[in-house]
Amino acid sequence: MKHLFARFATKISEWAGKPVIFILALTAVIIWAALGPVFDYSETWQLVINTGTTIITFLMVFVLQNAQTRDTRAIQAKLNEIILTSHAENRFIGIENLDEEELKRLDELVAKAAKGRGETEACRVSEDLKAVVPKKEELRKRRASAKPAKQK
Structure with missing residues (x-):
């Protein structure tokens, strides 16, 4: 069906x-x-x-x-x-599951990196991304808790 x-x-x-x-x-x-x-x-x-x-x-x-x-x-x-x-950066996989505030912050950081302020700035932005974008394990937990439990 x-x-x-x-x-x-x-x-x-x-x-x-x-x-x-x-x-x-x-x-x-x-x-x-x-x-x-x-x-x-x-x-x-x-x-x-x-x-x-x-x-x-x-x-x-x-x-x-x-x-x-x-x-x-x-x-x-x-x-x-x-x-x-x-x-x-593999951390970008699954970002569609972030909440609105996290996505806004990520967007700001990526825009900042796109301005091309040199390698030092790009490295700093990459470090900032690690603070904003959760690790894969955390994303899996979020997805699992968001899915309704299957009824038997």
């Missing part, structure tokens, strides 16, 4: 992102607006567009979120592989 929904979500998100679908949606709104005088701008006339757009939006949130989450996980796995096979 999971694979079926994943394939469905991927196809729908690809389909919904096409220009022709936008044009169809715009055409539907134009037709609805043009029918306003025919229906004397009644509450039913307004309810048609409100109900239709609400239902479509509600369902698309779940479909698009599923597709985006899978894409994000795939990108994260690729980035982790690049980190592992390069001379990059």
Whole structure:
């Protein structure tokens, strides 16, 4: 069932992102607006567009979120592989699990290092990173505690 929904979500998100679908949606709104005088701008006339757009939006949130989450996980796995096979700091693996404050601090430190203030500055920033980015063991513990326990 999971694979079926994943394939469905991927196809729908690809389909919904096409220009022709936008044009169809715009055409539907134009037709609805043009029918306003025919229906004397009644509450039913307004309810048609409100109900239709609400239902479509509600369902698309779940479909698009599923597709985006899978894409994000795939990108994260690729980035982790690049980190592992390069001379990059392995501590960056799993930083997506940091809290907002830790990510902000890490962003500041990386931006500081990117300014290229010489090797001494880069070494100091690398040491600062070790203080901000938890070790892999700590990240594993965080992930394990964040996952709900499986019910038997």
